[in-house]
Amino acid sequence: MPYVNIKITKEGATSAQKAELIKGVTELLSKVLGKNPATTVVVIDEVENDNWGIGGETVTIRRQQGQ
Amino acid sequence: MPYVNIKITKEGATSAQKAELIKGVTELLSKVLGKNPATTVVVIDEVENDNWGIGGETVTIRRQQGQ
Amino acid sequence: MPYVNIKITKEGATSAQKAELIKGVTELLSKVLGKNPATTVVVIDEVENDNWGIGGETVTIRRQQGQ
Amino acid sequence: MPYVNIKITKEGATSAQKAELIKGVTELLSKVLGKNPATTVVVIDEVENDNWGIGGETVTIRRQQGQ
Amino acid sequence: MPYVNIKITKEGATSAQKAELIKGVTELLSKVLGKNPATTVVVIDEVENDNWGIGGETVTIRRQQGQ
Amino acid sequence: MPYVNIKITKEGATSAQKAELIKGVTELLSKVLGKNPATTVVVIDEVENDNWGIGGETVTIRRQQGQ
Secondary structure (H helix, E strand, O other), rough: OOEEHHHHHHHOOOHHHHHHHHHHHHHHHHHHOOOHHHHHHEEEEEEEEHEEOOOOHHHHHHHHHOO | OOOEEEEEOOOOHHHHHHHHHHHHHHHHHHHHHHHOHHHEEEEEEEOOOEEEEOOEEEEHHHHHHHO | OOEEEEEOOOOOOOHHHHHHHHHHHHHHHHHHHOOHHHHEEEEEEEEEEHEEEEEOOEEEHHHHHOO | OOOEEEEEOOOOOHHHHHHHHHHHHHHHHHHHHHOOOOEEEEEEEEEEEHHEEOOEEHHHHHHOOOO | OEEEEEEEEEOOOOHHHHHHHHHHHHHHHHHHHHHOHHHEEEEEEEOOOOHHHEEOEEEEHHHOOOO | OOOEEEEEEEOOOOHHHHHHHHHHHOOOOOOOOHHHHHOEEEEEEEEEEEHHEEEEEEHHHHHHHHO
């Protein structure tokens, strides 16, 4: 019954990678807390670099600076 | 003053259906808890099938399997 | 499979009222979009008045002013 | 270490405006609570007018009515 | 830089179990997408059974029914 | 009409500090994007140190290590 929301920048995660994240986090919740995988919901949000900030700057700016 | 976030898979909900969800949930909060509709905010997120997981699988895979 | 998050101020909603919200929003998603009630998840967050702001003020201040 | 999520309607915010929001909210958390800007994360979600409701109506409808 | 929010019912997860969830999901994002663990943020919300609904019912009711 | 969610660790933010955050972020959205303060909603979540992870560790552990 858990609900997990994963937010990452939109920088080319593939369908296979997203499927692997969903499988992995569902298994983790089953292993650690005994949660039922059948009702575990995972939602991935991919966010544009302009819309993600860290250290007071957008990721767009940081990528231009090579970070 | 309530805030409601509805997440659904992006599978063709129409503008009219989304307007009906917004109206319905606003009325529900007014009826059950006496919340003021004027300041009730509802945000609907439509999520790609690749980005939604349940039972450890993406909805993309489940739809291919006829689920 | 939808996920709904309802945020309200913590001002005495009863267990019965919260159960009614959960039932109502689950039925709404079934009626409007044909979503399966069995996998519809609803989470209610009750937020302290000090932690909710509208119009640039906390609800604590607004309640003191009779709003 | 704070995490901030800002949701606005998708009505033309520019990259410069979004960068200014990220800078401003990061500085605010540093000034008011002494939070470390280096690990402050800000995510901006821009939501379609059809998917945002207030007063029981979508923003699409409200904009047509001149609100 | 990812942000992960895990919501579970408040039914006795220990500090050690929560630390294991945080470690596990941070490693998963590093392994699958190469994300930097140093800036990966994980927030766990523990939700009262009265405030969590599935299948149109609160978890409180479901637990009474042995589900 | 914007909605802002601020998540911080629960480490003693006062009512006055939370009111200052709410006022500041509401003014920022008005100044940068011309958003109406009257319908700007801000919700602050204070999260236990055991439930917040960064760098794969809980804040509880980091505080013990003097971080």
